Amino acid sequence: MRLSNNLMYQNNINKILDNQQGVANAQERVTTGEKYLTTSEAPAAISQAMLYSNKIQTNEQYTKNINQLNNRLNTEEVVLSSINDAILKAQTLTIQAGNGALNENDRASIGKELEELQKSILDLMNTRSEDGKYIFSGYQDDTQPYQFDSSSGRYTYNGDQGQHSTIIGEGVSIKSSDNGFDTFEKVDARLNIESNTAAVSGFITAANVYVDGQTEFDKFHQANYNADPTALATANTYSVLVSPGATAAEPQTYEIYRDGAPQSPAITGEVTDDTIEYAGMTIEIEGSAPGQLDFTLKKPQKENILNTLESLVNSLKDTSSNSGSLQQTLDNSIVQLNNASEQVIFTQASLGGRMNAVDTVSASNLALNIQNKASRSNLVEVDMAEAISELTKQETALQASQATFGRLSNLSLFDYL
């Protein structure tokens, strides 16, 4: 095909311009480290890389969240541990106080020690985090969880039942706080009967009922207590009917009714030494047969440790209390201190479980993050060796086109005329 001068020059110049563009692009890739300068070169790869970048950015936040969460959980664990230590000390002192050899002053000094323990437990329950917010009051972190109400003489919980959650991974959130309700309030009180003095009638003049075998009594109580609020008030009343023996030499017999009706199978037996043992209870009778005494099972209750210690301390300090009521208070305290400690340990276990979960998620987040960064770099980051060799190639091409242009543009017939 016939070539005109214009076409020849145009073609050569275009080639040189193209090569210059190629060199500029290759240089840009080497200096920025990005494989693609604009999205149009590889739209699918770039949009995929953007999604990876999003995941990487979100993951940075999860790492921060995990740090904060660990701080919160660790603080709580330390506090609960200290509370448990205090409870153990209180338990030792309580058992000591049951020693019959002690006199009033000894008991009063034990009471003083227990009072100090109670104060330290109260302070621990009212712990504040580093920014001055209470950690055990649920959502209301400006409200002190435990306060002494002087009109009722009891410690009341003023927080709520909320639990704070923290997001530590995609779709994973962990509870980062425990409230006083679940940790300290839900401690079972000792299962007991309503009153140690039974209601008597007939020839029986007085009767006392005590719970001696707590384990047996607990089983009996849990099996037989009727909690239906619509049930009659007498649903949990037991009556012991004592009948005289066939002869004066024969022992008295008794039968135990419930709610005015015999039980099936019937509970009967003989009275020995004016005492009846039934379901872990010891019933002492004064007077003669026939007669009846009534006692009622107490509704199961909850009592927090501060109030338990309060009753115990008051009882120990009160020099006028008789041994019977002191014994009851000590019995209450032993059971309740044990229950409180169990509840704290239960919370600690849940805390430990959560901390393990956090560790697992944290490790998985780290692995995912590394994988995301690797995937992203595979998509859009340049292999430096490849980029530099591309740059060299483009440079050579440019040099070649410039050299050939110089040589060929000198050829003209006019030079030879």
Next chain:
Amino acid sequence: MSFNLLNIASSGVRASSELLQTTSKNIANVNTVGYVRERTEFTTMVDNQVGRGETYRLLNEFAQSQLNRDTSNKSFFDQFITEANRVDTIFSEESNNLSTGINSLFNNVQEALNQPSSTVARSLVMTDAQSLIDQMDRLSGIVLDQKSVVNEQLEIFSDEANSLIQSISTLNQNIAAVNGTNNAADASSTYNERDKAIRDLSELIDIETLDGPNGEKLVFMGTGEAVVMQNGAFNLFSMTGDPDPNFKEFTLDVNGGKAVPLEVDVSKLKGKIGGLLAFRDDILVPAQNQIGQMGLAIADAFNEQNKLGMDATGQLGGNIFNIPTVGAYAYQANTGTAGMTATVEPGKGSELPASDFIITYTANANEVSIQPIDNKGDPLGQPSLADISTGVIDSSTITSGESFGLQVNVSGAGVEGDQFQIKLNSDAASSITLATGRAEDLALASPIRTANDLNNIGTATISAGEVTSVTSGGFTTAPGLTNGEITLVKTGNANEYQITDNSGTSTFTITPPAKGMLSQAGAPFDTYGFDFDIEGTPATGDTFTLEFNEGGFDDNRNGLKLADLQNGELVRLNVETTATADNHKTFNQAYSGLVSDIGVITGQAITSGAAFDALAQQSEAWYESLSGVNLDEEAANLLRFQQSYSASAQVLAAAQEIFDTLLNAAR
């Protein structure tokens, strides 16, 4: 004989000098743009002399029109790619990445969730919200700038095209005047100029040419409209913006501007003007629409979730972002007095598609139709009908179809056929603002909290509760619960509960599982706008309460929902959809979709552009092969014609000698 020799020689000399003239003209004009190579040919006359010489331009008409066509195509893509590359580069830069802003906002929300009572973390969220809005504004502003650049360039191009049209017409007349006269050969420069003007015009728009009488060339647009006609008549281009004065349409003024301008179908235009308009319609309009849609969707979702919570002052949450209201553009042909403004209906931001709308008054009184349109202005999907007797168009006044998330206020009276264009997305992107800058207004807590009674015997617990609406009557403005604390007690009958609050006591039976207790309880409890479940097995007498979350500032339940918006499918994909289609995506997906759309379109254009570039080069080579000047060839011709000139001159000298000899012989 010598006489004859003289004549022959002089004709030879004359012919050679004409040939030399033509050759030197070719050599001199080697760099003239639009110059076509000329050749002179001679015929022999009867008496052996060299006859008249005819100088004509060496031109292949087919090659020329092929070149014009390919030039149009090539300049379409060149223009498109130049503009598109600019936008593509802007969107590919990390600092403009909207996803980074969105991620940073939600990261800070999570930071605030870790310490909900701390004002430091909360104020970080508000600062980030402001910077997200600023970033959206900047991105949208860049796109808007491109639009005004496009408008300016269109003005310039259309002026250029108009002056070319006028010059073609004038040159046509000159050629017609000269054609058929003896000076036809001298008109070759006029021909060159006219052809160059036509070639320049083909760069701007695609054209077809027809040969007219007297050597005129009639020019038509690729779509058939006449531009240059016989006898110097021509039509000119103009730009009008209807209804949006900033969105210019390309029109052709026929009949010297006395008739209504003819709207040009821009989707078929090639050339630079076609490329610019295609860039505007395929890249700028969708980009601005999508950025606006994302901004409105995120603002609306954030607002609605914030309103379901309790802020740091114990009040129910309010709006965080101000959703702007934009005015509708009235078409110039409207005769009624109506006016409209549009905004997003609160809570319906996820139904807003990324398109503009045309609202038309129908034949029925108080009825309008709402039609979504695509980026070229063509209708998309089915129109909806709405009743405007209340003066408001929203989801409650739609009579057929859907409301697309719009809330339109109508004022004045419209006449049937009046039309309004609503560009909510494009106009809103740069006008979203923060409704509040106070850190306390972020509603991270939930307004309700639940409690189990201490003496419950069963294993049941009450769930933390869900709030679905704060406006359905469950809350007072004080704030508090309308009917106070709610107490739920398990009765002795299976699946039966007793519920009490200030409105009274009622007993109800549930169908297990014990979920949504308030809605199972019936009126008035099911209208409160919140609900809870009972998990586990309650024993008879177990009591559960629900109260207003007063002082509960460590609560982050609503904040968790706010943080979850990051993964929420809140941006609508398509206008046309079915009930079961997955028609939503997350913000980050929407943004990366936008960037990759721009990249794909640009990439396709680059590929097509390279193909048409190669075609254009081929056409140019074909055209130049006949019409271009080759200096080596002309050099050879110069030598040749010099020789023939000397030879003829020598013949003249010989004739002279013969004559002298004859004379001397006669003396």
